[in-house]
Amino acid sequence: MSxxxxxxxxxxxxEGQLGRITLDWTPAxxxxxxxxxxxxxxxxxxxxxxxxSTLLTKTVYPRFVxxxxxxxxxxxxxxxxxVDAAGARxxxxxxxxxxSQESVTATGAxxxxxxxxxGTGLEFALSPGGYAQYPATFPDGVDxxxxxxxxxxxxxxxxxxxxxxxxxxxxxxxxxxxxxxxAPAGQVWLALWLIDSHATIPGSAVLTVNGAxxxxxTFEGGATRGSTVGDSTLPGSPLxxxxxxxxxxxxxxxxxxxxLTVTKDDGSWIAYDAIGLFAR
Amino acid sequence: xxxxxxxRRTFLQLxxxxxxxxxxxxxxxxxxxxxxxxxxPDGVFGLGVASGDPASDGVVLWTRLAPQPLAPDGHxxxxxxxxxxxxxxxxxxxxxxxxRRGAAVAxxxxxxxxxxxxxxxxxxxEYFYRFIVGRQMSPVGRTKTLPGAEQTAAGFRFATASCxxxxxxxxxAYRHLAAEELDAVFFLGDYIYEYGITAANLWRxxxxxxxxxxxxxxxxxxxxxxxxxxKSDPHLQAAHAAAPWMVTWDDHEVQNNYGADGSRYGVxxxxxxxxxxxxxxxxxxxxxxxLAVLPAGPDSTVHRRFDAGGLARFHVLDTRQYRDRPPVDxxxxxxxxxxxxxxxxxxxxxxxxxxSNATWNVIANGVTVAAITEDRTDQWDGYPxxxxxxxxxxxxxxxxxxxxxxxxxxxxxELKADFADPASPTVGVELIxxxxxSDGDGAPTDAYTPDWVRHPYVKLYDGRRGYVHVTxxxxxxxxxxxxxxWIEADADAPLETVATFVxxxxxxxxxxLA
Numbered sequence: 001m002s003x004x005x006x007x008x009x010x011x012x013x014x015e016g017q018l019g020r021i022t023l024d025w026t027p028a029x030x031x032x033x034x035x036x037x038x039x040x041x042x043x044x045x046x047x048x049x050x051x052x053s054t055l056l057t058k059t060v061y062p063r064f065v066x067x068x069x070x071x072x073x074x075x076x077x078x079x080x081x082x083v084d085a086a087g088a089r090x091x092x093x094x095x096x097x098x099x100s101q102e103s104v105t106a107t108g109a110x111x112x113x114x115x116x117x118x119g120t121g122l123e124f125a126l127s128p129g130g131y132a133q134y135p136a137t138f139p140d141g142v143d144x145x146x147x148x149x150x151x152x153x154x155x156x157x158x159x160x161x162x163x164x165x166x167x168x169x170x171x172x173x174x175x176x177x178x179x180x181x182x183a184p185a186g187q188v189w190l191a192l193w194l195i196d197s198h199a200t201i202p203g204s205a206v207l208t209v210n211g212a213x214x215x216x217x218t219f220e221g222g223a224t225r226g227s228t229v230g231d232s233t234l235p236g237s238p239l240x241x242x243x244x245x246x247x248x249x250x251x252x253x254x255x256x257x258x259x260l261t262v263t264k265d266d267g268s269w270i271a272y273d274a275i276g277l278f279a280r
Numbered sequence: 281x282x283x284x285x286x287x288r289r290t291f292l293q294l295x296x297x298x299x300x301x302x303x304x305x306x307x308x309x310x311x312x313x314x315x316x317x318x319x320x321p322d323g324v325f326g327l328g329v330a331s332g333d334p335a336s337d338g339v340v341l342w343t344r345l346a347p348q349p350l351a352p353d354g355h356x357x358x359x360x361x362x363x364x365x366x367x368x369x370x371x372x373x374x375x376x377x378x379x380r381r382g383a384a385v386a387x388x389x390x391x392x393x394x395x396x397x398x399x400x401x402x403x404x405x406e407y408f409y410r411f412i413v414g415r416q417m418s419p420v421g422r423t424k425t426l427p428g429a430e431q432t433a434a435g436f437r438f439a440t441a442s443c444x445x446x447x448x449x450x451x452x453a454y455r456h457l458a459a460e461e462l463d464a465v466f467f468l469g470d471y472i473y474e475y476g477i478t479a480a481n482l483w484r485x486x487x488x489x490x491x492x493x494x495x496x497x498x499x500x501x502x503x504x505x506x507x508x509x510x511k512s513d514p515h516l517q518a519a520h521a522a523a524p525w526m527v528t529w530d531d532h533e534v535q536n537n538y539g540a541d542g543s544r545y546g547v548x549x550x551x552x553x554x555x556x557x558x559x560x561x562x563x564x565x566x567x568x569x570x571l572a573v574l575p576a577g578p579d580s581t582v583h584r585r586f587d588a589g590g591l592a593r594f595h596v597l598d599t600r601q602y603r604d605r606p607p608v609d610x611x612x613x614x615x616x617x618x619x620x621x622x623x624x625x626x627x628x629x630x631x632x633x634x635x636s637n638a639t640w641n642v643i644a645n646g647v648t649v650a651a652i653t654e655d656r657t658d659q660w661d662g663y664p665x666x667x668x669x670x671x672x673x674x675x676x677x678x679x680x681x682x683x684x685x686x687x688x689x690x691x692x693x694e695l696k697a698d699f700a701d702p703a704s705p706t707v708g709v710e711l712i713x714x715x716x717x718s719d720g721d722g723a724p725t726d727a728y729t730p731d732w733v734r735h736p737y738v739k740l741y742d743g744r745r746g747y748v749h750v751t752x753x754x755x756x757x758x759x760x761x762x763x764x765x766w767i768e769a770d771a772d773a774p775l776e777t778v779a780t781f782v783x784x785x786x787x788x789x790x791x792x793l794a
Contacts, residue, residue: 236495
């Protein structure tokens with residue numbers, strides 16, 4: 001190759017989160033021209049072979065967010081190396097092992113769910129790019145009856161906010177109605193997964209259950225691509241999924257009909273992967 | 281041949297020049313290059329030849345060796361070792377009068393691109409050049425030096441082009457541009473696009489791409505591959521081989537609507553500079569620009585100036601690297617200190633405009649200067665205080681003209697001292713060229729037309745593909761807005777002129793002839 005020493009990656013560290021593991025490392029100094037960093041990974045193993053079959057990504061950033069790990073706690077081991085502008089490769093970093101957090105969607109019992117927690121929003125109405133039809137299709141937001149309505153027709157893939165001119169620059173309410181035979185005994189959790197959100201103004205939404213304001217949900221910035229792209233699981237997908245999971249205060253749900261509302265009264269849109277309540 | 285291939289170390293020892301000088305691909309000892317064992321795969325000139333950044337006594341030549349331009353690793357099918365490249369510059373197309381010979385080293389660090397700087401040429405005249413690698417000879421390129429300070433140039437003819445989304449259609453406009461006899465071409469940004477190329481946006485009939493093109497580009501190898509894909513078009517290669525180019529960038533050479541270290545897609549500034557570094561690197565590698573443009577880390581100096589004798593001074597701007605972030609509200613938008621060019625480039629430009637002795641002062645810039653709508657904050661509309669400073673400097677300069685790209689429409693506009701007051705003086709004119717390919721066939725009018733033509737100072741709007749042809753003389757500027765009626769189906773569309781304007785020297789404005 002070029003005969004020049006290619007510096008190995010230093011400072012590699014990992015943080016496990018819901019559905020993903022984030023790796024960070026120290027970037028090479030600017031006087032060294034990097035083509036990319038290559039990240040190799042293997043699940044449930046103490047080490048990973050550096051070969052094309054284990055290549056997870058090539059990135060120019062000193063960070064890799066290993067997304068799409070699902071709701072079960074995933075255990076991965078990584079090595080990272082540097083490729084320079086001439087195509088020469090450094091030696092690989094030492095292996096680093098990390099685990100993602102478990103989701104209530106994997107450990108809990110579903111009470112009412114719309115969509116599938118699978119990294120795509122393709123099962124929803126207007127997906128993947130029909131937001132221009134939202135105002136005519138959902139003039140009063142979403143009012144969805146679990147067990148009766150079809151998500152492909154009655155739950156919009158995109159939930160606009162007051163920053164969205166195409167949706168009238170106003171808040172939008174999404175309602176989920178569901179019946180329970182009995183009030184759940186255990187703790188009830190909200191699991192709201194997004195395939196993407198607006199990058200700079202994802203904003204927040206107010207969550208209510210049976211008329212009681214539970215809390216304001218603040219969203220992570222995404223990639224502003226979920227308005228036209230529906231599948232975050234494809235290789236090279238530009239989407240940035242995020243996850244909101246939290247326990248709800250006790251005693252909110254009742255036997256018979258229940259009503260959950262999400263009111264996007266701040267910022268721009270979010271793009272749904274799935275929304276639901278779980279008991280655990 | 282039994283000799284081993286020339287290693288970098290051996291090459292450097294033999295040449296006696298520094299690693300840095302050689303690695304930049306600008307010059308190398310010619311004798312060594314000629315003697316070297318340069319076995320390389322056939323078809324190394326697959327990306328064509330180019331020239332650019334002309335001066336009155338020289339020009340930058342360019343090629344990038346790529347026998348397999350679309351090799352996924354971005355190295356064009358070249359072996360990972362330095363390769364000497366010779367070049368010849370002749371006064372005639374048949375190369376009977378060779379006036380300069382030289383060599384440069386194509387290294388894998390720069391994806392085997394070379395940027396030899398040729399000096400000692402005569403002003404205002406045509407030259408021909410070619411490259412030689414081993415037994416392979418490149419196509420011949422035509423270039424031209426700028427008029428000298430002592431010369432009274434009778435005229436200077438150039439074309440402006442921008443926005444070449446390869447996947448949206450054929451580069452028919454370049455087929456026609458290459459047939460014009462031009463002194464220069466100004467490229468005004470969006471030479472590549474970073475988006476993934478999929479069935480949804482691949483409108484170029486007959487074209488197909490392999491899966492590595494389907495993702496948004498981010499690594500250096502991906503940027504190199506993207507340049508190679510776009511440059512594989514024969515009409516773009518012909519346009520490069522026809523005249524020297526002066527190139528600037530807009531946003532898509534890095535990422536849509538970025539500014540300075542700010543991404544619109546959630547990449548932190550701390551990380552975004554790493555994308556900028558590889559994107560700027562690939563820009564240098566793939567364009568006929570001088571060594572001054574070679575980036576250092578995430579920074580590159582692209583604003584530069586060219587003097588065409590006493591006839592014209594060309595100020596090439598960088599309207600991306602130094603701009604303030606998008607405004608957070610209207611007060612922020614109109615803040616006095618807000619800048620699109622950055623303080624240093626602003627000072628450089630205003631001094632260069634005011635102190636210029638040229639008849640015409642031509643500013644090559646990425647985004648629309650004329651006031652169109654308040655919400656077009658990616659254009660100069662987002663930086664009204666900076667625009668006022670620019671217009672003030674233009675008023676103090678001789679015959680200012682702005683060349684712009686970005687919007688995929690032909691627009692001709694008069695630039696007013698105060699856009700809010702239609703009776704205020706016209707300071708200069710802005711010639712906005714439509715795209716070469718971006719947005720496909722297009723149509724004469726579209727949904728955006730009303731935003732533009734409601735202004736009395738906007739004199740033309742056309743939403744089809746094409747380029748602008750400009751002739752400068754000491755007395756007047758003539759601008760022809762040229763279009764091709766279609767680009768998606770094939771590259772056969774004829775050329776049409778939709779409007780011609782004359783701007784008399786000393787009387788800024790657009791007089792429509794046709």
